[in-house]
Amino acid sequence: GQNIDQPTEMTATEGAIVQINCTYQTSGFNGLFWYQQHAGEAPTFLSYNVLDGLEEKGRFSSFLSRSKGYSYLLLKELQMKDSASYLCAVRFNYQLIWGAGTKLIIKP
């Protein structure tokens, strides 16, 4: 079967750095997405990795290792507005498989 695992919840301090991990077991792979979802709102696209390595986009970076079935989202200089759920999704055969999401709580 297809499976994506993420921690359910994480807590971090404003101004700090946090890494949210995602591991996957799927029968194929055409890319990995990270989305941000604030409470009561729609998911919004953050990043896309299809090759191994690190993709940096401002305060957010996403890493992929296809051989390990592993990705992480790195958030730097945390702000209170980063309090949200972060969803990992793997695409294969033109379909997306979603993790349950990681709720990130930012404390002052």
Place this chain on the structure above:
Amino acid sequence: DAEITQSPRHKITETGRQVTLACHQTWNHNNMFWYRQDLGHGLRLIHYSYGVHDTNKGEVSDGYSVSRSNTEDLPLTLESAASSQTSVYFCASSPLFRQGGAGELFFGEGSRLTVL
């Protein structure tokens, strides 16, 4: 600006009633999707469409139907609402993956449905 909109945003209905959730996008995307989101679960795919007159079942399609008569709209119908269908429903659209780029999904604001 292009957008994707859902209506109604909130709906309360009774068991057995037929309910239709509307989704309209102005991105001119070929691909459209309906998901439901419940606590403890990832987004689960209900139905999807890759173009006009094309519809496909997702992993949780029982009790739901869709139709695609034009590029902009993909309404979701619950034929006979059940309490298990109480959920938040998201419509999304995306460009063709083959056209290059990530082909990321653009989501509507969501429709919260309660079935009593």
